[in-house]
Amino acid sequence: MLKNILQVLRELKKQKLRTFLTLFGIIWGTVSVILLLAFGFAIKAQTSESMHGLGESICIMWSGKTSISYAGFPRGRNLHFQKGDAEFLRDQVPLIGNISPQYSRSVAVRVKDKKQSFNINAVLPEFTKMRNLVPRMGGRFLNQLDEKKRRRVVFIGFDVEEKMFGKGNGLGKTIYIEGMPFTVIGVLIQKKQDSSYNGRDKDAIYMPVSTYLGIYGDRYMDNMVCKAENVEYTDQMKDDIQLAYARKYRFHPDDTEALGIWDTTENEKFLNTFFGGFNIFLGVVGVMTLIVGGIGISNIMYVIVEERTNEIGIKRAVGAKKHLILFQYLTETFVIAGLGTIIGFLISMGIIALTNQLPLKEYIGTLVLDPVIAMTTIIIIVMITLAAGWGPATRASNLDPVIAINK
Amino acid sequence: MIDMNNIKKVYDTGKIQVEALRGVNLQIEEGDFMTVVGPSGSGKSTLMNIIGCLDKPSEGEYKLNQKSVKNFNDNQLSEIRNQDIGFVFQNFNLLPYASAYENVEMPLLFAGMSGKKRRERVEYILDRVGLSERMGHKPNELSGGQKQRVAIARALVNNPKIILADEPTGNLDTKTGENIMQLFIELWKEGNTIVMITHDPRATKYSEKAVKLIDGKIKNQTMD
Ligand SMILES: Nc1ncnc2c1ncn2[C@@H]1O[C@H](COP(=O)(O)OP(=O)(O)OP(=O)(O)O)[C@@H](O)[C@H]1O
Ligand SMILES: [Mg+2]
Numbered sequence: 001m002l003k004n005i006l007q008v009l010r011e012l013k014k015q016k017l018r019t020f021l022t023l024f025g026i027i028w029g030t031v032s033v034i035l036l037l038a039f040g041f042a043i044k045a046q047t048s049e050s051m052h053g054l055g056e057s058i059c060i061m062w063s064g065k066t067s068i069s070y071a072g073f074p075r076g077r078n079l080h081f082q083k084g085d086a087e088f089l090r091d092q093v094p095l096i097g098n099i100s101p102q103y104s105r106s107v108a109v110r111v112k113d114k115k116q117s118f119n120i121n122a123v124l125p126e127f128t129k130m131r132n133l134v135p136r137m138g139g140r141f142l143n144q145l146d147e148k149k150r151r152r153v154v155f156i157g158f159d160v161e162e163k164m165f166g167k168g169n170g171l172g173k174t175i176y177i178e179g180m181p182f183t184v185i186g187v188l189i190q191k192k193q194d195s196s197y198n199g200r201d202k203d204a205i206y207m208p209v210s211t212y213l214g215i216y217g218d219r220y221m222d223n224m225v226c227k228a229e230n231v232e233y234t235d236q237m238k239d240d241i242q243l244a245y246a247r248k249y250r251f252h253p254d255d256t257e258a259l260g261i262w263d264t265t266e267n268e269k270f271l272n273t274f275f276g277g278f279n280i281f282l283g284v285v286g287v288m289t290l291i292v293g294g295i296g297i298s299n300i301m302y303v304i305v306e307e308r309t310n311e312i313g314i315k316r317a318v319g320a321k322k323h324l325i326l327f328q329y330l331t332e333t334f335v336i337a338g339l340g341t342i343i344g345f346l347i348s349m350g351i352i353a354l355t356n357q358l359p360l361k362e363y364i365g366t367l368v369l370d371p372v373i374a375m376t377t378i379i380i381i382v383m384i385t386l387a388a389g390w391g392p393a394t395r396a397s398n399l400d401p402v403i404a405i406n407k
Numbered sequence: 408m409i410d411m412n413n414i415k416k417v418y419d420t421g422k423i424q425v426e427a428l429r430g431v432n433l434q435i436e437e438g439d440f441m442t443v444v445g446p447s448g449s450g451k452s453t454l455m456n457i458i459g460c461l462d463k464p465s466e467g468e469y470k471l472n473q474k475s476v477k478n479f480n481d482n483q484l485s486e487i488r489n490q491d492i493g494f495v496f497q498n499f500n501l502l503p504y505a506s507a508y509e510n511v512e513m514p515l516l517f518a519g520m521s522g523k524k525r526r527e528r529v530e531y532i533l534d535r536v537g538l539s540e541r542m543g544h545k546p547n548e549l550s551g552g553q554k555q556r557v558a559i560a561r562a563l564v565n566n567p568k569i570i571l572a573d574e575p576t577g578n579l580d581t582k583t584g585e586n587i588m589q590l591f592i593e594l595w596k597e598g599n600t601i602v603m604i605t606h607d608p609r610a611t612k613y614s615e616k617a618v619k620l621i622d623g624k625i626k627n628q629t630m631d
Binding site for chain 2: 010310311313314315316317318319320321322324401402405
């Protein structure tokens with residue numbers, strides 16, 4: 001067996017050009033599969049990370065205008081979320097896991113002599129979980145006590161901090177919002193966010209709802225954000241909200257314009273389908289390349305068998321059984337393919353390492369040689385090699401000894 | 408040991424059918440030295456291949472050690488070629504990349520003999536044919552006579568019941584051919600059974616049985 005492999009390697013060394021061309025096919029195929037899938041997976045992970053910047057599987061709701069006349073009301077009636085609506089829905093729709101109203105307005109902000117205007121958002125503590133508003137070490141998000149005691153505290157985006165205080169200097173400082181002092185209790189960590197409504201989180205200031213209402217006393221809230229207790233029931237939850245709301249504000253239950261719901265799980269579903277398809281496409285392209293490589297190996301093996309017809313005849317004449325010859329030529333095919341695979345993996349790892357050095361993280365994320373991709377690639381190569389080697393190996397083992405030995 | 412009854416061999420080459428053997432009857436006993444002569448194309452090699460279980464007859468009964476060869480499958484025939492038959496060819500048929508040692512070792516590998524016993528056996532046989540100094544040489548580093556000695560050693564290495572040689576001196580000069588022929592005669596005297604296709608008068612002198620093939624049929628079978 002070992003001897004067999006050594007002989008194969010010796011043979012490969014002798015026929016440099018042929019070896020190179022054969023190996024090239026399999027190397028090319030291996031590199032294609034691994035890199036294509038590595039890129040595909042990395043881009044997907046990257047996109048999904050920035051998408052989760054907005055929050056995972058949440059629904060953002062706006063009130064709209066009725067489009068169906070109902071219960072004596074004409075169509076075109078303006079609806080508004082009002083104080084208590086969040087509590088009402090939480091009460092009426094058990095499928096809701098978290099819900100928070102969101103009031104917002106643009107305000108003038110000052111720290112020492114720096115002045116700028118920002119959006120403030122008044123939200124409940126559970127907003128942090130839904131919208132991935134994670135505080136940097138040392139700080140925290142708004143909590144129940146802040147809410148209850150109407151504390152003058154704010155949680156700020158990292159761009160607000162950078163502009164008003166300088167990077168990393170905001171925590172615990174005082175910030176003046178329309179002349180009133182607030183304490184910064186937390187700063188948002190750096191995060192990616194590719195979609196938003198009323199501004200990016202990095203530019204926003206968050207304060208307790210009670211504090212906000214105490215100052216501004218808004219009648220209507222801008223929107224609400226909620227998340228299903230179990231993400232799988234999101235669709236059901238949306239239907240229930242629509243019904244409960246239609247009852248409260250007396251619009252037609254089928255009126256789709258009275259209440260607007262942006263369901264980010266839809267984005268996620270789309271993303272999964274899109275990248276699922278994209279990665280399958282990349283995988284298929286890679287596997288095709290591998291198959292072409294396999295055909296190359298198969299051809300070379302046919303040539304090798306042809307060249308060694310006399311040798312095979314000699315072996316059969318002195319007592320080699322058919323299956324031994326079959327095994328020998330299959331082994332040989334696997335040695336060639338294995339060599340190509342190893343080189344292909346090394347090259348792929350090199351390219352992955354190099355690519356990760358380039359400043360492309362924002363677009364393609366970090367490439368990794370996923371173990372699942374690696375294993376799948378190896379299994380596919382084994383199958384292709386078996387198919388590629390089978391023809392030549394059976395031809396070799398089925399040679400008529402008399403004819404073969406006289407070649 | 409060998410008993411052939413009305414052996415026929417027909418090669419079907421598409422349009423024409425070649426009748427290489429047309430009813431051969433032949434007996435070979437243990438310890439025989441049989442020579443086969445005949446003009447080119449008379450079927451000598453064909454007969455040899457059938458005796459050596461490398462080929463099967465189209466018709467007729469071939470019994471090797473009382474067993475009909477017809478009933479053996481490919482694996483069993485391979486085992487017979489490995490264990491019971493030693494082939495020596497006109498053009499040596501050595502593996503070009505393998506040393507003399509490795510060429511002789513090959514049948515033992517197929518027989519599944521263990522490493523230590525193999526080494527002893529190969530060294531013993533190479534010594535027997537006078538090549539202990541040349542074990543590591545490749546065929547292209549050996550003279551014609553030395554190559555044929557390697558081939559003979561390979562044929563002998565599994566201690567076969569019969570040695571088949573198809574014009575073993577055909578590709579050698581007279582002097583070297585003489586040495587090789589001498590080696591065969593010695594081997595026969597040591598008790599080996601030998602069937603040889605040859606036109607060498609020395610061989611025919613020693614052989615007890617001489618078969619003359621003409622047009623696929625045995626003309627006469629003389630006993631000394
Ligand atoms: N594989 C084959 N296919 C077709 N015809 C064959 C085949 N092998 C041999 N023959 C034919 O069978 C006949 C006998 O051939 P064989 O090789 O046995 O002759 P030979 O006596 O050994 O001749 P030589 O002295 O030249 O070696 C010849 O006519 C040859 O052409
Ligand atoms: Mg012949």
